[in-house]
Structure formats: C-alpha cells, structure tokens
Amino acid sequence: MAVIKQSANALLKVTHVQYAVEQLLNLNMETRKTEILHDINLSVYPNEILGLVGPNGSGKSTLSKILAHIIEPNQGKITLNGADYQSIQPEWHLHQLVTMVFQDVEAQFIGQNFTEDMLLYLTNFGYNETQIENAITEVTSLFGLQDLVEQPFTALSGGQKQLLAIAEALAIHPQLLILDEPTAQLDGPNTDMVIQLLQQLQREHRVTILLVTHKLAELALTDRVLVLNQGTIKQSYATKSLLTDQAVLEANQLPVPDTLAIITALKQAGLPVGQLADNSLPAFTREVARLLRRQQHA
Ligand SMILES: Nc1ncnc2c1ncn2[C@@H]1O[C@H](COP(=O)(O)OP(=O)(O)OP(=O)(O)O)[C@@H](O)[C@H]1O
Numbered sequence: 001m002a003v004i005k006q007s008a009n010a011l012l013k014v015t016h017v018q019y020a021v022e023q024l025l026n027l028n029m030e031t032r033k034t035e036i037l038h039d040i041n042l043s044v045y046p047n048e049i050l051g052l053v054g055p056n057g058s059g060k061s062t063l064s065k066i067l068a069h070i071i072e073p074n075q076g077k078i079t080l081n082g083a084d085y086q087s088i089q090p091e092w093h094l095h096q097l098v099t100m101v102f103q104d105v106e107a108q109f110i111g112q113n114f115t116e117d118m119l120l121y122l123t124n125f126g127y128n129e130t131q132i133e134n135a136i137t138e139v140t141s142l143f144g145l146q147d148l149v150e151q152p153f154t155a156l157s158g159g160q161k162q163l164l165a166i167a168e169a170l171a172i173h174p175q176l177l178i179l180d181e182p183t184a185q186l187d188g189p190n191t192d193m194v195i196q197l198l199q200q201l202q203r204e205h206r207v208t209i210l211l212v213t214h215k216l217a218e219l220a221l222t223d224r225v226l227v228l229n230q231g232t233i234k235q236s237y238a239t240k241s242l243l244t245d246q247a248v249l250e251a252n253q254l255p256v257p258d259t260l261a262i263i264t265a266l267k268q269a270g271l272p273v274g275q276l277a278d279n280s281l282p283a284f285t286r287e288v289a290r291l292l293r294r295q296q297h298a
Contacts, residue, residue: 009082010043011208012067012098012176017041017076019062036062037231040076044176047206049198051219051239054228055253060212061103063228064178067210068100080175096125099174103181105165106153114140114149114164118171125172139167143197159190163197170207178210183218191217216255219243227252259284 017040022031037059044050054060065071067078069085078085080097088094102108111117115136122132140146145167148160156164162182169177182198183191195217201207202221213219225242227235229252242248246264249256263284 009046011046011081012044013079014040014042014067015077017063017066017073017078019059019066019071019073035231037066037073039232042226042233044208044210046208048223049202049209049211049221051222051225052210052212052228053214053219053225053252053254058228059231060228061180064100064180064210064212067176068098068178069094070100092124092126096172097174098176098178099169099172100178100180101162101165101169101182103184105161108165108168109153109161113152114145114168117153117164118168121168122171135171139171143167143200157190158186159193162186162190162194166194166197170201174207176208176210178212180212181214182211183215191215195221214254216243216257219254 017037018035019037020033020035022033024030025032040063052060052063062071066073069091080088080094085094088097109117110120118136119132122135127135136149140149143163145160145163148156148164153161153164166177166179166182179198183194186194198209198211198218198221201209211218211222219225219239220243222239225237225239226233227237235248237248242254243257244260246256246260249260
C-alpha cells in the first residue's frame with residue numbers, strides 16, 4: 001500500500017463505519033443480514049479531490065450516501081471538522097455542508113427548469129428570494145451557464161443537466177462535494193463538458209471533492225485514490241503512482257492509459273524506456289522522440 005502523508009487536519013473523518021441490510025427470505029419472515037460495508041476508515045483533507053474506485057457492487061454508492069447523510073451507518077463515527085455528524089443540527093445544515101450529486105441527475109431535479117429547481121432546493125436551506133436570485137446569478141455566471149437556466153430540463157443534453165446539478169450543489173457552498181460517477185451516463189462531448197467544469201473547480205476554486213469514478217479522465221483530476229473492494233477500503237494511492245502501475249490498475253478493473261500500456265510493452269521487450277515511467281502525454285512524446293533520435297544515430 002502506498003503510504004500518503006497528509007499535513008492538514010482532516011475535513012471529514014470516518015472511523016469503523018459498518019453498514020448492513022436485513023433482507024426478507026420467505027413468508028415465514030425469516031431474514032438474512034447482508035453486510036455491505038465493514039470497518040471503513042478514511043479521511044478527506046481540505047481542498048483535495050479524493051477518488052473512490054472499486055469494482056461494481058463494492059459499495060461505492062452506499063458509502064457515498066452514508067457520507068452525504070442520506071443513509072445511516074449501523075456502527076462507526078463520522079466527523080466533519082471534528083464535529084460528530086450526530087451533533088450537527090438542524091439536520092438540513094449537515095446536508096448543506098456535505099452535498100452529493102447523484103449519478104442519475106434526473107432523479108435529483110424537482111422543478112421543470114434550473115431556476116424553478118433552485119427556488120425549491122434553496123428554500124429548504126432557508127434562502128429568501130433575493131438570496132436565491134443572487135445564488136443563481138453567482139453559479140451560472142461562474143460556469144457560463146446563463147443561457148440554460150430557463151430552458152426545460154427535457155430540452156437539455158445529459159452533460160448540460162450534469163453541469164447544472166453540480167452548479168446547484170455548489171450554490172450552497174458545501175464544505176465537501178460528493179460526485180457519484182458524474183460522467184457515467186454521458187457520451188464523449190458531454191463528458192468533456194463536465195471534465196472541463198471539474199478542472200475549473202480544481203484550478204480556480206479548490207473545492208473539496210470526493211469523486212466516485214471508473215474513468216481515467218476523472219481519475220487524473222484527483223490527488224489521491226481510495227480503492228474499495230468487497231465493502232472495505234483495501235488501498236490508498238497517490239494518483240500518479242496508481243496511474244503508472246498497470247498491474248494495480250488491472251487488479252482494480254480500471255482502464256490502463258494507452259501510454260502506460262506501450263511503456264509496459266517496451267519494458268517487457270527489454271527496451272530502454274528511460275524517463276517513460278512518467279506517462280503524461282507530453283513527457284511520453286518527448287521521450288519517444290529522444291529514443292528514436294538515439295536509435296537513428298546509433
Ligand atoms: N438496500 C439494499 N439492500 C440490499 N442490498 C443492497 C442495498 N443497497 C446496496 N446493496 C448491495 O450492496 C452492494 C454494494 O452496492 P453499491 O451500489 O454501493 O455498489 P457500487 O460499488 O456503487 O456499485 P456500482 O459500481 O455498480 O454502482 C451491492 O451488492 C448491492 O446489491
């Protein structure tokens with residue numbers, strides 16, 4: 001396991017969290033307890049983008065919902081800035097501090113369009129009309145979404161809806177934003193749209209994000225990555241070390257960058273790969289060009 005040291009105090013700390021569900025087996029009311037998460041321990045640090053990966057059914061969505069206080073764990077403790085979740089009152093205040101955007105954003109919207117949805121959403125958090133208008137102006141101008149606010153959701157693309165769902169979550173200035181596979185249901189151009197917004201968040205706003213993902217383009221935005229497997233956190237990696245380790249990527253059913261696959265093949269063929277261990281595309285291209293020049297002059 002890659003050991004990653006963090007100097008700052010954790011924003012969110014999860015200790016010994018466990019979650020199980022009772023399932024009815026038959027008409028005699030016999031039940032079976034299924035453990036979905038066991039002994040989850042993790043920390044999220046201020047301003048980081050933390051990736052959460054794992055095979056299908058490993059518990060990523062369940063853990064996200066527990067962190068977003070949508071479902072309660074059976075055991076364990078979660079603190080935000082040192083305060084126990086149980087002590088953060090009223091309950092809606094915790095939903096303001098930790099906000100989740102679901103994979104299926106359709107299920108999240110209750111209004112016909114963004115303006116209407118924001119009105120309904122922010123009223124829950126005690127915003128008055130002027131504050132709601134200001135919040136709409138703030139998030140839409142920040143992300144260039146002004147033209148979309150009055151359009152019915154039914155007329156928007158999946159990517160546009162995802163952008164609006166993220167903008168809506170950011171309007172209440174959460175301390176932690178949880179994104180559950182934000183581009184899983186999107187095609188290439190719509191995925192690019194969302195990735196650009198996430199890059200903007202990372203570059204300009206340093207929002208703390210827990211990002212559940214299977215995709216390389218999203219993983220590349222993270223600072224470090226937790227691997228969940230069979231309901232428990234198996235490993236924690238600095239993103240760079242994960243994205244340069246083909247064996248680990250494959251073991252966790254993650255895609256392998258093309259550049260890394262070529263480097264691994266060159267190494268296996270006994271070729272001198274030099275600085276190619278850094279698989280970022282510009283470094284990779286420079287190093288391949290250098291190798292070719294050397295070979296031509298040999
Ligand atoms: N309410 C529930 N009752 C019974 N089983 C459940 C319940 N919620 C989740 N599970 C089971 O718990 C396991 C973890 O589910 P979860 O959706 O959290 O996984 P995941 O890692 O998000 O999967 P995916 O990548 O497919 O979205 C799965 O086996 C799922 O069937």
